[in-house]
Amino acid sequence: MHNEQASSKVPVILCHESSVPAYSIFNPNDWNGASKAIIHSCAAQYSLLLYESSKLKVIFQNADALCQPRFADLESQWNTAKWEINTCSYFVEIPDAHLSIQAFLGSIKIFLDIIVQLISAQGIVFQQIHGFHKKDGDVGGKLINALRKNAKKETQKIAVKLDDLITRHKAIWIDQAVKARDIFIHPEKGFSSVMFALDLQVDEGKLRLVRVIKPSINEEEFDRYAEKTTGYIAEFSEQFLQLIKNV
Numbered sequence: 001m002h003n004e005q006a007s008s009k010v011p012v013i014l015c016h017e018s019s020v021p022a023y024s025i026f027n028p029n030d031w032n033g034a035s036k037a038i039i040h041s042c043a044a045q046y047s048l049l050l051y052e053s054s055k056l057k058v059i060f061q062n063a064d065a066l067c068q069p070r071f072a073d074l075e076s077q078w079n080t081a082k083w084e085i086n087t088c089s090y091f092v093e094i095p096d097a098h099l100s101i102q103a104f105l106g107s108i109k110i111f112l113d114i115i116v117q118l119i120s121a122q123g124i125v126f127q128q129i130h131g132f133h134k135k136d137g138d139v140g141g142k143l144i145n146a147l148r149k150n151a152k153k154e155t156q157k158i159a160v161k162l163d164d165l166i167t168r169h170k171a172i173w174i175d176q177a178v179k180a181r182d183i184f185i186h187p188e189k190g191f192s193s194v195m196f197a198l199d200l201q202v203d204e205g206k207l208r209l210v211r212v213i214k215p216s217i218n219e220e221e222f223d224r225y226a227e228k229t230t231g232y233i234a235e236f237s238e239q240f241l242q243l244i245k246n247v
Contacts, residue, residue: 011040018054019047025237030245034121038114045111046233052104053226059097060223063212067092067196074198075207085202091195092212098194101215104226105181111233112174115240116143122244124159125150139178140166161243165236173232180217 015023026043028036059066070092078085113131120129125146135141144163151159166174183193197213215222 013043015047016051018051019043021234022046022050025234025241035118038117038121041114042111042237045107045114046230046237048107049104049111049226049230049233052100052107053223053230055100056097056104056223056226059094059100060214060221063094063196063214066094067198067209067212071198071209078207085200085207090198090200092198093195097196097215101194101222102184105177105184108177108229108233109181112140112178115237116140118241118244119143119147119162122247123152124155124162124244124247126152139175140170155247158243158247162240165239165243169232169236173229176217177229 011028013023022043026039026046028039028043031039074090109132116129116132119125120127127146127150129143129146132140133142135145138144144166147159147163147166180193194215196215199210199213201208201210217225220228
């Protein structure tokens with residue numbers, strides 16, 4: 001009885017300022033039934049992506065200052081007992097950056113798993129869609145297969161358009177984001193992909209920090225990648241929702 005009373009109440013979201021744009025795309029008031037709850041969850045996940053992107057921007061802007069104390073520690077050790085500096089690679093761990101990068105990439109996959117559930121909630125296909133799952137190694141392959149082979153007769157045109165939209169965005173950002181997230185399960189790649197590298201050299205007997213090399217994806221610094229990707233997600237979401245809104 002208590003659960004029934006709670007579920008009948010109107011949710012009031014006192015959102016963080018960074019989350020406001022999410023609710024202009026994902027407005028639960030425009031949806032009914034199971035789709036309404038899905039839209040709520042989409043808004044929450046996209047809000048998190050916006051928040052992590054804004055955090056990363058601040059961290060990356062202050063990377064030099066954040067890495068300086070670790071360089072000072074290294075410099076002190078080197079001055080005590082010098083070694084050939086080029087025999088090692090030097091990484092600085094910044095937990096806030098690590099956490100934000102991991103959360104950003106993980107939240108993209110969760111977001112995709114949630115938003116595609118609208119396809120079955122809106123009755124586009126016969127089967128239940130539970131996530132953006134791979135098929136034979138193809139990201140989202142199970143979903144694409146359902147759109148191509150299991151769409152209802154009256155929604156086949158929409159299924160074709162959804163297939164086209166998803167396939168285009170897979171090429172632009174989806175496949176890359178899922179691949180980047182999967183790096184975390186590879187021990188030899190995961191740790192270095194979230195750390196800041198120090199480019200060092202010895203100049204007149206003194207250790208000098210030439211530059212801080214920031215975590216990146218395909219040579220694009222991660223804060224810029226995150227900002228660009230949130231834009232792609234907004235574009236994808238608006239087009240996706242427009243296609244299925246009035247089914």
